[in-house]
Amino acid sequence: MRTQVGIIGGGPAGLLLSRLLALQGVDSVVLENRSREYVEGRIRAGILEQHSVDTLVAAGVGDRLRREGLEHSGIHLQWPGTRATLDFPALCGRTVWVYGQTEVVKDLVAAQLAGGPPLLFGVSDVVPEDVDTDSPRIRFTDADGAPQVLGCDVVAGTDGFHGVSRGLVAGGGGQQVFERTYPYAWLGILADAAPSTDELIYAWHPDGFALYSMRSPTVSRLYVQVDPAERIEDWSDERIWDALDTRLALEGWSVNRGPVLEKSILPMRSFVSTPMRRGRLFLAGDAAHIVPPTGAKGLNLAIADVTRLATALVRLLQDKQTDLADAYSDAALARVWRCTHFSWWMTSMLHRSGDEFDARLQLAQLERVCSSEPAARELAENYTGLPVEA
Ligand code: APR
Ligand code: PHB
Numbered sequence: 001m002r003t004q005v006g007i008i009g010g011g012p013a014g015l016l017l018s019r020l021l022a023l024q025g026v027d028s029v030v031l032e033n034r035s036r037e038y039v040e041g042r043i044r045a046g047i048l049e050q051h052s053v054d055t056l057v058a059a060g061v062g063d064r065l066r067r068e069g070l071e072h073s074g075i076h077l078q079w080p081g082t083r084a085t086l087d088f089p090a091l092c093g094r095t096v097w098v099y100g101q102t103e104v105v106k107d108l109v110a111a112q113l114a115g116g117p118p119l120l121f122g123v124s125d126v127v128p129e130d131v132d133t134d135s136p137r138i139r140f141t142d143a144d145g146a147p148q149v150l151g152c153d154v155v156a157g158t159d160g161f162h163g164v165s166r167g168l169v170a171g172g173g174g175q176q177v178f179e180r181t182y183p184y185a186w187l188g189i190l191a192d193a194a195p196s197t198d199e200l201i202y203a204w205h206p207d208g209f210a211l212y213s214m215r216s217p218t219v220s221r222l223y224v225q226v227d228p229a230e231r232i233e234d235w236s237d238e239r240i241w242d243a244l245d246t247r248l249a250l251e252g253w254s255v256n257r258g259p260v261l262e263k264s265i266l267p268m269r270s271f272v273s274t275p276m277r278r279g280r281l282f283l284a285g286d287a288a289h290i291v292p293p294t295g296a297k298g299l300n301l302a303i304a305d306v307t308r309l310a311t312a313l314v315r316l317l318q319d320k321q322t323d324l325a326d327a328y329s330d331a332a333l334a335r336v337w338r339c340t341h342f343s344w345w346m347t348s349m350l351h352r353s354g355d356e357f358d359a360r361l362q363l364a365q366l367e368r369v370c371s372s373e374p375a376a377r378e379l380a381e382n383y384t385g386l387p388v389e390a
Contacts, residue, residue, distance in 0.1 A: 034278065098200075
């Protein structure tokens with residue numbers, strides 16, 4: 001087997017990269033170690049920045065997103081007694097869309113299987129080799145158990161946080177890892193209940209942070225801050241709804257309850273591994289960096305990375321020019337660090353540490369964001385997504 005770009009990992013980053021390359025005449029093969037059902041069933045974040053929507057639409061995978069996605073023009077920020085609204089179009093001229101990552105992945109898989117480049121599910125033992133040369137290869141075992149070798153010009157490591165690619169970049173020397181583990185986790189539920197709010201609500205509360213999000217006009221997605229040591233078995237549906245009622249409370253308004261379809265606890269961490277390249281191996285998405293979910297940047301960062309990477313690889317493979325490939329890691333990391341700061345800042349402003357001095361600072365910051373136009377604009381610009389060239 002031979003292709004131009006061997007892509008390891010069929011999450012949103014790998015699938016979109018394959019699609020963007022195909023549209024510009026570069027072939028690729030996507031190797032995914034899980035099954036199609038597993039990849040399409042994972043529940044992840046659900047907010048798309050303006051540039052992510054534009055990218056998916058331009059790539060021809062935005063029809064259902066435009067039909068079923070919910071365009072949102074702001075968020076509510078709340079603390080006891082106050083619910084303030086930030087109006088994104090007025091502040092920065094952009095909006096965001098509610099559309100689950102699960103749906104983005106289904107649309108990308110469908111496009112790929114309908115005449116797109118090969119997408120192989122259920123492969124194992126994936127090992128990239130010779131990435132310091134101009135003709136690397138990827139060894140793997142296919143779904144039938146047969147050993148295979150995929151020769152290529154470039155390897156894209158889009159295999160997420162637990163993939164094999166980042167370790168190989170580290171083996172090239174000069175790797176630096178930056179990490180922050182937060183003393184918080186999110187307990188998230190997906191509920192068959194119509195959201196009782198027009199916009200997402202980010203709530204500061206003495207008991208801890210809560211977030212009211214949604215997936216559709218009939219499905220809500222809600223989160224409460226918990227200690228990372230909490231066990232999901234100790235949180236009955238009733239206990240979760242009660243915590244949401246308390247933390248999101250506002251006079252004359254209530255949370256809509258309904259059957260809980262899924263619940264889980266998510267750890268929160270920031271992680272950046274540099275550089276995002278070794279020779280002919282390029283990293284993108286969660287393979288290189290992780291942000292805490294506050295602000296929903298993970299998927300959007302992955303989309304921004306592969307948009308940049310696709311342009312760089314087309315130039316490298318078609319025009320034989322190395323400039324954009326050489327600039328890729330630094331340029332992608334500049335945006336990664338901006339989003340890492342924003343996610344850290346949102347997390348720091350909204351989560352209870354248990355320290356009363358911290359609490360007063362957080363409330364002062366929230367008041368400022370909701371009363372000063374420049375402060376609100378700073379949040380709005382970052383939340384709706386800075387330009388990919390930034
Ligand atoms: N070989 C092949 N595939 C692999 C391997 C491997 N050794 N290791 C992991 N994978 C696959 C995973 O099964 C997964 O489908 O790589 C894919 C990586 O996808 P994601 O984890 O979704 O990462 P990415 O595409 O970068 O998307 C980033 O995902 O984690 C969320 O919040 C994050 O929204 C962000 C988005
Ligand atoms: C979600 O809907 O899953 C979501 C929304 C906003 C966030 C994080 C997650 O900041």
